[in-house]
Amino acid sequence: MSRARKPDWLKMRPPSGRRFTEIKQILRDYDLHTVCEEANCPNLGECWSGSDNAPGGGTGTGPGTATIMLMGDRCSRGCNFCDVQTGGMDPLDEDEPENVARAIAEIGLDYVVLTSVDRDDLPDQGAGHFARTIRAIKSRQPETLVEALIPDFQGEPELVQKIIAAEPDVIAHNVETVERLQWPVRDRRANYEQSLSVLEQVSESSDSYAKTSLMLGVGEYDHEIYQTPGDLREIGVDVVTFGQYLQPSRSHLEVSNHVHPDAFSVWQRVAEEEFDFLYCASGPLVRSSYRAGELFVEAILRDGESVDAARKAARAGEAQ
Known part of the structure; x- marks a missing residue:
């Protein structure tokens, strides 16, 4: 099985720099995993280094961004797009919530994305562990903004409520692709x-703000x-991101096409002007926890606005 050759706009710089190191x-000191590494994210160098080349407007002066992956580096599911290993699950590390909080404080992050396998x-699919981590961060550093990128918890409402009760600033869950392609993508x-x-x-x-992400280039049609x-706006989702699917290895789902940057624009x-999302980050290298979305949410929350106030302000601006 061959891998599609990447166009010039998908060229990435290798991770480097003092901040990255x-x-x-x-x-590593706290024995933590990141989705940045486990999923071979193309923006790892940019986000960890606080690069000034971020399409979302990064200045290069910030502390960088890392997406912490909770509950180990092995997943109970086997999505065909994902490079995280499947099976052989380990017991939860009961010290992980506090270790995450300590690491974030030591790194100096003022915005952190938590996700998990x-x-x-x-029994609770890890919802309680996820919630404890959010609370540990908020207890140690109340000013830190937390985005929780959660699994579907098999759609069980009481498990989603555990995350909501922990009061992260953003709750994200990815639909990943269009309805028709949920399988074989997921x-x-x-x-x-x-x-x-x-x-x-x-x-x-x-x-909390509701956020989701779609990959393009897996065989979807424009309509x-x-x-x-x-569908997402109808249920009240606030933020959406679009990014290009990149095949992690020859054993994963093949790339159907490389979407041109103009199409992402x-x-x-469409998302912002036709469907009135509060914000949309869209580009070939954008990912669900990409810093462009974080910068938007941070700008609103640092101004002290509630989610409802931000939504009302956005609607008022669109109506003018």
């Missing part, structure tokens, strides 16, 4: 309606892409 060492093997235990139900619960019963933000306009 510092963050990597601190994470799926843990269908656990594990068969995941599905479009289940993911929408999670996001709807976040938007209806929490004070299917257009339908998806409509079109989808950003």
Whole structure:
């Protein structure tokens, strides 16, 4: 099986720099995993180094961004796009919530993204562990903004409520792709309606921003892409990101096509102007926890606005 050759706009610089090295060492000291490394994210060097080349407007003066992956480096599911290993689950590390909080304080992050592997093997699928980590961070550094990028928890409302009760600033859950392609892109235990139900619960019963992400280039049609933000806005999702799927290895799902940057710009306009998302980050190298979305949310939350106030302000601006 051959891998599609990448166009020039997907060329990436290798990770480097003092800040990158510092963050990597601190994470190793606390025995923590990041999705940046486990999923071979193309923006690892940029985000960890606080690069000034960020399309979302990074200045290069910030502390950098890392997405911490909780509950181990092995997942109970086997999505065909993902490079995280499957099976052979380890017991939870009960010290992880506090270790994460300590590492974030030592790194100096004022915005952190927490995500996790799926843990269908656990009675609560890891929701309690995830919530404890959020609370540990907020207890140690109340000013730190926390984005929780959560699994679907098999659509069980009481588990989603555990995350909501921990009061992260943003709750994200990725639909990943259009409705028709949920399989073969995602594990068969995941599905479009289940993911929408999670996001709807976040938007209806929490004070957190609701956020999701789609990969393009897996065989979707334009009309299917257009339908998806409509479905998301109907249930109250605030922020959406679009990025290019990149095949991690020859054993993973093949890339159907490389979407041109101009097309990503079109989808950003569609999301923001036609569907009234508060914000959309869209580009070939954008990922769900990409810093462009973080910068937007941080700007609003640092101004002291509530989610409802930010939504009302955005609507007022669009109506003028």
